[in-house]
Amino acid sequence: MESTSYLKAIRRNWWLVLLTALVALGLALAVSVISQPRYRATARFIVSPNGALLSEPNSLLNSLNTLDRRSLIATFGEVLTSERIRMQSAEALGVSPATLQKYRFTTAVVxxxxxxxxSVEGPNRRDVMVVAQTMGTEAIDYVGNIYTLYTVDFLDTPFAPERPVSPNALRDGLVALTLGGALGSVLALARERRRTPPGAGGMAAGYADGRERLPAIPWNQFESQLDRAISTKGRSVLSVALLRLDGLEDYVDTLPPQTVQKIQNLAAQMLRRELLEKDVIGQFDRTGLSVILNGMSGPAAAEIFKRVMQNLTRPVRYDGGGQTMQLYPRFGIAEHRDHASGPEIIRQARQALDLASRDERRIVVYESLPKPVSLDPNRQI
Structure with a gap:
């Protein structure tokens, strides 16, 4: 599944995600330290009919209906933030109108x-309270002269805030960690995509899951080829070899499938260079290969695999970023004898491979003895 591949890519590049998140956190904290604090003071106003001027019940009802339409409340909000009120407030405070440009004004209807x-935001906790109080008073006086049927008054007077609204180190740090982690995940996926071999994501003919075609046939076809080779070999010799890449097994669940296939493909190409055209290479399992060697005895096949093993035991580079992997190839070889069937010779090769994986012998040739024995280097081929 794609989600599983993404999680594996992020897990393999966890250091990149962590580094990006920590860098983002450090930048956010640095900005919080050097940024000038901003304080906010808030005043609340209530608008109601002027009972002293409304002697008739109908006038009172009409005034309440007007308030329900919210237009008067919205008008008062516009008056509060208007240029006229700012100019009058600056004059009342004894400052220039440009001084109020440092403040931010917002209104909201409950x-x-x-x-x-x-609300008034600014760099000084006491000044924002004074500005909010002064502008509120100026707006009340101005609206009172226009709308005599209504009264506007402070419901809650502003006060000097204790803490700034920004910067908020905790909030900014959490946001930075989240965004940094997200960016790090994107970088991890991009790095993984760059490491993926070119063309590995394309659909290859003969593979329903879109994997890259290997120079090796599937296991069921390999078994059919082996049965056919046994039935037609006559008096000629025939051997079967199974190759297991022990170092690759540790990475099957962490590396992308394309990368595993690339390494398996590399091993198959090395085998193909040493084998004859008539020899058959198949897939043994997720990390192994199988070979049918026509006209070749078990010891002769072992000599060929010695050369292949020397190449495979070198560190294998599997991506463009210089990542390498140490492989430990193991070979189990069985020679066809005594009219053995295909499954029987495969069983013998498996037994030889298991023995090669358990001890220091990397190449084991199965012989018709109670137990597999390793290749004698002095044996005549």
Whole structure:
């Protein structure tokens, strides 16, 4: 599954994800330290009909209906942040209008209520309170002269905030860690994609799962080829060899399938260079190969695999970033004798391979003895 491959890629490149997240966290904390604090003071206003001027019940009802349409509340919000109120407030405070440019003003109507919130943000905790108080007072006076049927007054007066609203080191750090981790995951996937061999993601003919075609036939075809070779070999010799790449087995569940196939493909190519055209190479399992050697005895096959083993035991580079892997090839060889069937000779080769995997002998030739024996280097071929 794609999600499983993504998780494996991120797990293999965990250091990149961690490094990116830590760098983002460090930058966020550095910005928090050098940034100027911003404080916020909030005032709340309530709008209501002016009972002293509404002597008739109908006038009171009409005023309440107007408040329900919210237009008066919205108008008062626009007045609060208007240029006129800013100019009048600057004059009342004894400062230039440009001084108020350092402040940020926002208004919000409380849902289902005739209440308006007015917030002022600035660099000084006391100044934001004074500016909010002054602008609120100026707006109340201005609106009171226009809408005499309504009164606007402070519901909550502003106060000097204790803590700044920004920067917030905890909040900024958590956001930076999250974004840094996400960016690190993207970089990890990009790095994994760059390491994937070219063309490995394409659909290869004969493979329903889209894997790259190997120079080796599937196992069921290999068994059929072996039965055919046994039935037609006559008096000629025939051997079967099984190759297991022990170093690759440790990475099957962590490396991308394309990378595993690339290494297996490399081993198959090395075998093909040493074998005859009539010899057959098949897939033994996820990390192994199988070979039918027509006209070749077991000891002769062992000599060929010695040359292959020397190449495979060198560190294998499997990506463009210089990543290498140490392989430990093991060979189990069985020579066809005594009218043995295909499954029987494969069983003998498996037994030889298991013996090669358990001890220091990397190449074991099965012989018609109670147990497999290793190749005698002084044996005549």
């Amino acid at each position: 849902p289902e209520a005739n209440v308006l919130e007015f």
